[in-house]
Amino acid sequence: MLNASALDQTDSGNYAVMHRDGHITDFTFFVSHNEGQWNVEQRQPDGTWASATCARNCLLKESKAHDLARFFSENELNDTHPSCVHNHAFAFCRQDSIFRPGEKEYTLVALMMMSQPVQIQLKRLDSGWKDAQGRLEPDSDSRKVQNGFGGWLLVTADTDWERKWKTEPASIPHFSMAETISKGKPVYALTFFSNPKLDDRGVADITCDIDLRKPDGIASFQQTDATCFKGTLKGQPNYLYLSAPIIKFIGEQNDPYGVWQVSITLKDNVGHINLPLKTSFILQ
Secondary structure, three states, rough: OOOOOOOOOOOEEEEEEEEEOEEEEEEEEEEEEEEEEEEEEEEEEOOOOOEEOOOOHOOOOOOOHHHHHHHHHHHHHHHHHOEEEEEOOEEEEEEEEEOOOEEEEEEEOOOOOOOOOOOEEEEOOOOEEEEOOOOOOOOOOEEEEEEEEEEEEEEEEEHHHHHHOOOOOOOOOOOOOOOEEEOOOEEEEEEEEEOOOOOOOOOOEEEEEEEOOOOOEEEEEEEEEEEEEEEOOOOOOOOOOOOOOHHHHHOOOOHHHOEEEEEEEEEEEEOOOEEEEEEEEOOO
8 A cells, every 4th residue: 555645734624424325415524734733623503613523532643554444445545545634433534546646535434333434425615605714604695605606795884894805815804794873874785706607718797686675675776787797807716806886875864764675686697696695784
């Protein structure tokens, strides 16, 4: 058996368990490597994350040859050259197929409560909104991903939102969310997108349907097929981009108090994806 390269920082990321029929399940894990220590977290039903590596006596350690021989058959060892880290409960492994050079596969090996180790295929998840630690966040009404195309709608009272936005392309700025506002005070509805499909010339084409409704459900403002973005991206497609229409709202004296609804549908015209987003604020 050839020696496989050890797991490294490039193996960090988000993974989901794949069912035997090929579909991706909701069992999602986040694998990280910090200060020489591997950690695995599992997303809970409420969207929070809990460590799967527990206390000091079950921290993940690099798997040696005799460990790998316990996790995989001799043929698998020869054909995929696995590298793993493990504790007494499970192993997280990368397999590099000699038949498909450069292609990586990932496996979770269950070690507890089994007569023999059980391999569980993982799917690496590269697209989706992530928190500051890099963990995937579940979709919501205002922020979601479909077929890799991401959209995010937020309402902020930050009058300096434009300064906050002008940061490094790879970074995600922090905006305060406006849940309640007073009359005479401006708020801004900002719409962001990420990872649109590009045409043969490398051009993205995104339009928006905009709908602002009063508390009684009557439309205050509507626009269909507004140009959100058209042209070449100034950076990687998976960076965060601001769409062109910025909705500025100032509650006037005759505007009704209550919950105002903001709905924007991002339409990736190259990828043929419609992404409906909605949020709200309270005028009081």
